[in-house]
Amino acid sequence: MKCIEAQQLIKPYLKKELSDRELERFLDHVENCPECYDELEIYFVIYEALEDSGEEREADRYNFKEKLRQDIKNSRRYLHLRKAYRLFRYAAILAAEIVLLMAVITGAEMLGEEGSRGTTVYRIMYGEQESETETEKETQAVIRPVLDSAKGQETQTKKTGE
Numbered sequence: 134m135k136c137i138e139a140q141q142l143i144k145p146y147l148k149k150e151l152s153d154r155e156l157e158r159f160l161d162h163v164e165n166c167p168e169c170y171d172e173l174e175i176y177f178v179i180y181e182a183l184e185d186s187g188e189e190r191e192a193d194r195y196n197f198k199e200k201l202r203q204d205i206k207n208s209r210r211y212l213h214l215r216k217a218y219r220l221f222r223y224a225a226i227l228a229a230e231i232v233l234l235m236a237v238i239t240g241a242e243m244l245g246e247e248g249s250r251g252t253t254v255y256r257i258m259y260g261e262q263e264s265e266t267e268t269e270k271e272t273q274a275v276i277r278p279v280l281d282s283a284k285g286q287e288t289q290t291k292k293t294g295e
């Protein structure tokens with residue numbers, strides 16, 4: 134990220150309007166660029182002063198440097214938690230998929246043991262090619278009438294043609 138880009142993100146940062154990605158890149162920059170950090174500090178003081186109701190103690194008011202450090206630390210923490218959450222969610226989805234896959238494999242093996250190796254899953258998994266399987270019978274039961282009616286139409290057309 135360039136300084137000009139980082140400095141454009143200062144206000145959105147203070148308003149907490151940055152996306153996770155923007156926030157990470159912004160923090161990476163300001164933590165390594167003293168110029169932009171100074172710029173951020175100036176804006177931070179202005180924002181703090183605007184937010185300040187005037188009831189705060191003087192000591193707090195001038196402790197903005199520490200406040201900004203805390204703010205950046207909190208932002209880092211927030212990003213860290215968001216990443217951990219995404220990772221956790223990803224792991225959970227992956228685990229669910231593995232469980233599902235295991236169930237399919239176990240199911241296919243159980244069917245195989247029972248002697249009916251005609252399930253589509255089983256054939257995909259083991260590449261078994263048996264001619265007279267339940268699935269093929271079912272498929273033919275669906276396809277045959279369609280084929281027959283097509284043939285019937287063909288003969289009808291021939292008849293009318295004659």
Ligand SMILES: [Zn+2]
Nearest residue numbers: 136139166169
């Ligand atoms: Zn910079």
